Amino acid sequence: MSDDYHDARAAVRSATDYILRWVEIANETHGVDLIYSLVFTTLWAGNVSHLRGKTYADVDDIPPDEERRPITIRQVADSLGLPYETVRRRVVEMLERGMARKVGREGFIVPAEAMERPEVVNSLKRSHTSLLRFLKELKGLGIEAA
Numbered sequence: 001m002s003d004d005y006h007d008a009r010a011a012v013r014s015a016t017d018y019i020l021r022w023v024e025i026a027n028e029t030h031g032v033d034l035i036y037s038l039v040f041t042t043l044w045a046g047n048v049s050h051l052r053g054k055t056y057a058d059v060d061d062i063p064p065d066e067e068r069r070p071i072t073i074r075q076v077a078d079s080l081g082l083p084y085e086t087v088r089r090r091v092v093e094m095l096e097r098g099m100a101r102k103v104g105r106e107g108f109i110v111p112a113e114a115m116e117r118p119e120v121v122n123s124l125k126r127s128h129t130s131l132l133r134f135l136k137e138l139k140g141l142g143i144e145a146a
Helices: 003-030 034-048 073-080 084-097 118-140
Strands: 101-103 107-109
Touching: 003 034, 003 118, 034 073, 034 084, 034 107, 073 084, 073 107, 084 107
Parallel strands: none
Antiparallel strands: 101 107
């Protein structure tokens, strides 16, 4: 078998390890099921997806709520390929826990106060460390992230 094949298998193993580390971190942070963690992550990522580059790039530099763009349950459900009702139930749970807030008729945000919680900041830092490890492993295989 070619070196490219072995490199691809090694890259897949590294990617799988990265994903499983994310799942572990997310489950420890939220203490609920994986779907909740995916909905939470998709919601906050959607809220700040328009902020690119160095704006609020540091883990501790959390965008204020007015910088966040609300997204709907339908958008989250479509993004994850999940049923609307499954996502809606998780968002209701997030609202009850103070991890999400409804913004008029526009949709929902993960407010800055939720992102500033120690367990969330810690998970972001751990995820960042995990990402750096993954990128280093790829670089060791001769794969450069663009």
